[in-house]
Amino acid sequence: MPELRRDPVIGRWVIVSADRALRPVDMKGNGASESFSKEGPCVFCPGNERYTPREIMALRPSGGGWRARVVPNKFPALMVEGDLGKRGDGLYDIMNGVGAHEVIIETPRHEISLTGLSEDEVRDVLWLYKMRMLDLRNDPRLVFAMVFKNVGVRAGASQEHTHSQVIVTPIVPLRVQNELERCRAYFEYRDRCMLCDMVVQELSSGVRVVLETPNFVALEPFAARFPFETHILPKHHASHYERTEDGQLPELARVLRSTLGRIERAVDCASYNYLIHTSPLNVAPLAHYHWHFEIIPRIIRTAGFEWGTGFYINPVPPEHAAQYLREVKV
């Protein structure tokens, strides 16, 4: 059973995964590869379903086969069985590594990017995110769902075949907690959602907007950490991703696919992460928080300064990046 440990100084939780423990010697040279292993079959391709753990759900067209599958991660960071066992050891806080870790295989084709999917297929992926969150929020031990996607070896992907993941944790992660607290403080002061205000300000100036549809906007954040960091937000207040109406998913799919396509064109970027920041599961809609996608191209390397301070040096002003992304042909 993995263990959740909290650092007393900074308050950060870490998953210490003794079950998957590598011996120190396994570390030698590990992680240095810049390409995917070509050994063995792709475990996400049709015909190889036996290599993944037992399917949780799938989209199956009437003609047979599957359009998308959800399976447990074969090497889960958290385990779904057991109780939290919250306990202390002197200064330290510990709980059992209870949670869910699932993989969404987005297409049977061996595409290496979500942009290789049709808009309908991307819509299905977004719908599966929603369905998994709605299902997993029934487990009272679990409080937060992080949907994320790693594309390319440098972004931490271990499989080339396009896929997403969801990790559901028994705590609200520190970074999301910080966002929630600042947004609540803003709401208490101004009686408005900070991210709603931000959307209004950004649409009014336009300089950091990449693209806009009736219900969504893709923009470069004012204090972007990385070149071409891009966020996608609903224009109208919405605290929980999983409460998005099905009718809006085709539009969101179009925005996500177009935005990723622009980033891929702009920077020849094979490696990026995206993730959804959303409100904790099992709370009523919040007036002060607003879900959003964060897309993080892995172009520049973080160094000691970034690790030490939590602040970042971005050599491309987001206004330049936004202009470039608006003009790129997709």
Next chain:
Amino acid sequence: MPELRRDPVIGRWVIVSADRALRPVDMKGNGASESFSKEGPCVFCPGNERYTPREIMALRPSGGGWRARVVPNKFPALMVEGDLGKRGDGLYDIMNGVGAHEVIIETPRHEISLTGLSEDEVRDVLWLYKMRMLDLRNDPRLVFAMVFKNVGVRAGASQEHTHSQVIVTPIVPLRVQNELERCRAYFEYRDRCMLCDMVVQELSSGVRVVLETPNFVALEPFAARFPFETHILPKHHASHYERTEDGQLPELARVLRSTLGRIERAVDCASYNYLIHTSPLNVAPLAHYHWHFEIIPRIIRTAGFEWGTGFYINPVPPEHAAQYLREVKV
């Protein structure tokens, strides 16, 4: 002039460096290299002093030449001239990118690791860190000094020749601010320094201790983010690195050099960062905060989950890593 921008949602400051701005097209393929450029002479080697900006200080033995030099960073993240010009733009907070960014060239020899230096030479490097902090704290615009070191391309180093850097900022970075706040809350509750308590608990159990001298301890933190993440702390309370007595620096040099040597042996690790977390400049000694080194081997890649949540999955329990590092021959 670079700009400091604060993200309103998370409170994080980012340096947007329009002066060094890369055009987006420059991003293509950038940062993918796994080795240092071999073009041109090493700008840190003797004879090439003209390639660095004007020297700030140096250690010069009586026989001529130099043992170590401090120079301004040729591509500084922050600029030393000008006022802060704090201002707002709607939701956003901005100030001028005022600060210092210096490079400590640790030896005239083209060593690629600090462990290639003698203990006396490492002591000199530690003394230079102290001297630069004592000098830069005289500037009332500057409030925090971050000393850090990037070793290897994967850790963000752009020069192979062993060197450290110091960036002095006009704000206390979010991560340090978070540590200060949690440590102050602990002190208010218990009337003791959290890190002093941690040192006592760790020395008592011993399972995460790598090595110990009369005044310092190197240990794997309980909630280590990364395999072989190692911290070095003074055993007795000390809030400011730059107040360390010169008489303790040889002992600290021995601990730092031995610890880095063990990590290099254990993981064949060419890439790591270290950094010093210390109290803000220009405040009186703090009863609640305790400076320390954080050494972060860059073995595993961070992925979307880590970026999204700020929490980490560590496949090597710190107790295993500590045992390995204790036993490794250096």
